Each structure stands twice: as structure tokens, then as C-alpha cells.
Amino acid sequence: MTENKPGMNQDGSRQGWKSLPAGDIMEAGSADKFNTGDWRSDRPVFNAANCIQCLKCWVVCPDASVLVKDGKIVGFDYDHCKGCGICDFECPTKPEKRAITMEPERK
Amino acid sequence: MPSFAAKTGNEAMAEAMRQINPDVVAAYPITPATEIVMIFSQFVADGLVNTEFVPVESEHSAMSACVGASSTGARVMTGTSSQGLALMYEILPIAAALRLPIIMCVVNRALSGPINIHCDHSDTMGGRDFGWIQMFSENAQEAYDNTLQAVKIAEKINLPAMATTDGFIIIHCMEKIEMLDTQDIQSFLGERKAQNSLLDLEKPVSFGGLDLQDYYFEHRKQMADAMDRAGDVILEVGKEFGKKFGREYGYFEEYQMADAEHVIVALGSTCGTTKAVVDDLRSKGEKVGLLKLRVFRPFPAKEIVTALSKAKSIAVLDRSDGLSTQGGQLYTEVCAALFENDKKIPVIDYIYGLGGRDISIDEIKSIYADLKKGNKNKINYLGVRE
Ligand code: SF4
Ligand code: SF4
Numbered sequence: 001m002t003e004n005k006p007g008m009n010q011d012g013s014r015q016g017w018k019s020l021p022a023g024d025i026m027e028a029g030s031a032d033k034f035n036t037g038d039w040r041s042d043r044p045v046f047n048a049a050n051c052i053q054c055l056k057c058w059v060v061c062p063d064a065s066v067l068v069k070d071g072k073i074v075g076f077d078y079d080h081c082k083g084c085g086i087c088d089f090e091c092p093t094k095p096e097k098r099a100i101t102m103e104p105e106r107k
Numbered sequence: 108m109p110s111f112a113a114k115t116g117n118e119a120m121a122e123a124m125r126q127i128n129p130d131v132v133a134a135y136p137i138t139p140a141t142e143i144v145m146i147f148s149q150f151v152a153d154g155l156v157n158t159e160f161v162p163v164e165s166e167h168s169a170m171s172a173c174v175g176a177s178s179t180g181a182r183v184m185t186g187t188s189s190q191g192l193a194l195m196y197e198i199l200p201i202a203a204a205l206r207l208p209i210i211m212c213v214v215n216r217a218l219s220g221p222i223n224i225h226c227d228h229s230d231t232m233g234g235r236d237f238g239w240i241q242m243f244s245e246n247a248q249e250a251y252d253n254t255l256q257a258v259k260i261a262e263k264i265n266l267p268a269m270a271t272t273d274g275f276i277i278i279h280c281m282e283k284i285e286m287l288d289t290q291d292i293q294s295f296l297g298e299r300k301a302q303n304s305l306l307d308l309e310k311p312v313s314f315g316g317l318d319l320q321d322y323y324f325e326h327r328k329q330m331a332d333a334m335d336r337a338g339d340v341i342l343e344v345g346k347e348f349g350k351k352f353g354r355e356y357g358y359f360e361e362y363q364m365a366d367a368e369h370v371i372v373a374l375g376s377t378c379g380t381t382k383a384v385v386d387d388l389r390s391k392g393e394k395v396g397l398l399k400l401r402v403f404r405p406f407p408a409k410e411i412v413t414a415l416s417k418a419k420s421i422a423v424l425d426r427s428d429g430l431s432t433q434g435g436q437l438y439t440e441v442c443a444a445l446f447e448n449d450k451k452i453p454v455i456d457y458i459y460g461l462g463g464r465d466i467s468i469d470e471i472k473s474i475y476a477d478l479k480k481g482n483k484n485k486i487n488y489l490g491v492r493e
Pocket of ligand 2: 050051052053054055056057058073087090091092093099100
């Protein structure tokens, strides 16, 4: 990685008060550079065969973690997905043919 | 050109706000500070300022709106008192932590309860540990001057600042004050140059991320460091103000202190009364003096100790009681400063004037008499009925 993560030194250690930008103010969107989804207890699993590509899950995800390529859902960004299950709740597919299922992280 | 005018303390602060012409004012009325924003809102209605005035539904919202507005880089002001300040308490440390130089005109009024609308310092003393600069005023002129300087100080160090006045005593009494030329004030203050702005699309930033075990401590240390450096900024701005406008300000005023043996340390309007007592006693040959503290946050401990070092006895006047059983807030801080510097001067505390109870010339004389005799009580309640 060439660019420093906010709040971190080049060697990966955390910045001290003297070098840290003042006032808990940081560049916007910096969560992109961190794995913020590591405390998830359930993960959404995508079953492409059942998906009707309505994009509802993409609209409702509060963490922008539904991955879209060429206008189609392709899966989830597990570095940032919190496992809230909103995508699964809103997905209109039938119970017996779910496009999203929530599965425990540790079975 | 400066001009003289008859103004109450509230009017003086409202006029200062008009001449500062802040970008945003968000405020909610509360006795006895209502007039400040009421007069100011008239200035807005009359088109005398360009300020976006936000008449919010509570002081909590007022300070929240101030935080939002200040995060964009705007120059932001508000005013309040007592319970209104207390309702802001939740947001005050956030303003400081986000390093937002919000300026607040505070009219000191007793905190409820019992409910009371008159002067004491319990409201700002309750907010003394929130990372706000606090400057007290003896009279309307100082309220005016402190409001103007607070803008420059706050914006130089990126900490919020309160300029305070004594409820009713200063703010409802009319005095002759010297008002400065608006253009001179504008050139003295300049523009606020914020490092970050929430509205800057070229350099988008996030304010106030969750700050846990790994970063909170470092950000708090930054605030402590800024408060430490604020002292020099206050002196620098006070000097510049003196050079430009003829009234220099420091951490405190030393009144007849050069050879003073018995000294009173006090805040706010009581210092005016104490000066009259000092003059009277001096004319009778008594070596008495007054240390009128202007800056309470940051607390200029070292300088206070130097100023008090030749005294034989000291009385601290506290217009608030922390109910800690250890005396008022000013007393404990003065004692700590003297102890740290190995000064073994007897110091006694007088908690007085709570809820607007008057303090008389005779009572202040009795304090100097106690100091001469050597009063045995460390903590005294002056003027309370037994
Ligand atoms: S579980 Fe929640 S966070 Fe994860 S993809 Fe679905 S909606 Fe987004
Ligand atoms: S909501 Fe369900 S069906 Fe619609 S795009 Fe998302 S996964 Fe596919």
C-alpha cells in the first residue's frame, strides 16, 4: 500500500497526538481503507440462480456493501457488510427460492 | 472612530455581535440573556448584519446548530445563561473536541435549584471542564471588549470561547462604554480561516467519527495541549487589542498589588466594588490589594502565584459553591496553584452572592479585617443567615 491509512503511520502503527490531525476530523470515506465488518455475526450469502436483479438489496443496504457489476448484483463486500440482514429482509424472492440467505459466521 | 454610548451589558454584547457580523447565530431566549439575542435579531431584521439567524427550539438545539454551522467554516455565535447553558452541556465538549471556535456570550445566573434568575457563577463553573475558554467581565465595557477578543482567540487556537457577564448586575445596568469602529473591528478580526469545511467538495471530510480506546485519548491530549497554548494566544490578542484600541488585557488585573499584604482574588462585577474598598482602605494606610481574575479557562496558575507571592494573606471570593466541602471552584484552584509552587500563604474562601445576594462594601471591608486578624475558618459563607 502506497498511501497511509488515516490515523496510521507508514509502518502500520497508530499515530500519536502530535501527528494525528486535530479534532477527530478525517478525510471522508476513509472506512474504505479499513475492514469494518469483522464483528459481523451473520453473513448474507448470495444465490445468483434465484436472483431476479430487482436491485432492492443494493438500494436498502446501509453500508453500500452490495456489489454491483454492469448493473447486476454479483455478491457482497464482506470487509464492510455488518450482517444487519436488511437486504435479506427486503429481497422479494420466494421462501423456497431465496436469492439471499443469512448464515451464521461461526457454525 | 470610536464613540461613547450609554449601554447595558446586554446591549454592549449585542452591539459587539452586530459589529462582528457573524455568519450564523443560533440561539434560544433565556432570562436574563434574552435581550442579547433579542436585540441581535432586530439587527438581523433591520438588515444591519448578514447573519443567518436560526431561532431554534431549545439551547440544546442552539448549540447543536452552532456545531453544524461552525463545521462548515462559518463564524458562529450564540448567547445564553444558567439552565440554558446547562441544557447545552451535552454539546459543549463536542464543540471543543471538534475544535470549533464558537463564541458564546454567557450571562452568569444561578443554576436551579432552587429556581432563581439572579447572578452567580454556578452555570459557567459547571461548564468549566468542557474545553471552552472562559473570560469574566467586571463591567459592560469589558463584556464588549471580551466578546470581540473571544472571536480572535477562539479562531487562533481552534477552541470555543465564552465571554461572561454578571446577570442583572452588569447586563441590566447602563454604563458609558466606548464602542469601536466597525471597520476597525473587522480588520482586527479578519476572516475565519478554517482548516476543514463540511461543505468543501474538493476536500471532503468527516467530523466526529467514533473514537474508541485507540484514538480518544490522543484527541483529548490534543485538546489539553491547545488549552495550554491558548494562554499565550489570549495574552497576544490582549496586547494587540491594547495597541489598536488602547485597552490592554491580560489574564488578570492587579489592583494596588505592588506592596499589598492582604489580597482578595475575585471574578466579575464584585471586583468593581472591591476596588472602591481598596481605595478607601488605602487612604487609611492599609496595604490591601485585589487580583481581578479575567481568564478562568485556561487557568493561569503560574502567573497567579507570581502575582500573589508577596501577599501575607489571601481571600478568594467564590460566587458559586461546588458543594464539594472543599470550598468554591476558584478557591480550590488558587490553593492548588499555590501548593504546587510551594507558597505557604494562608488562603481562605468566602462563598458569597449566591442567587444574586448582594455583597456590600462593609462585607468586603470585613474580609480585609478578617485577613488582618487571621480568620480561623478556611471556608466561610459570607452574608448567609444563620
Ligand atoms: S447484511 Fe446489511 S450490511 Fe450486509 S449487505 Fe445486507 S444490508 Fe448490507
Ligand atoms: S433484492 Fe434479492 S432479488 Fe433483488 S437484486 Fe437483491 S438479491 Fe436479487
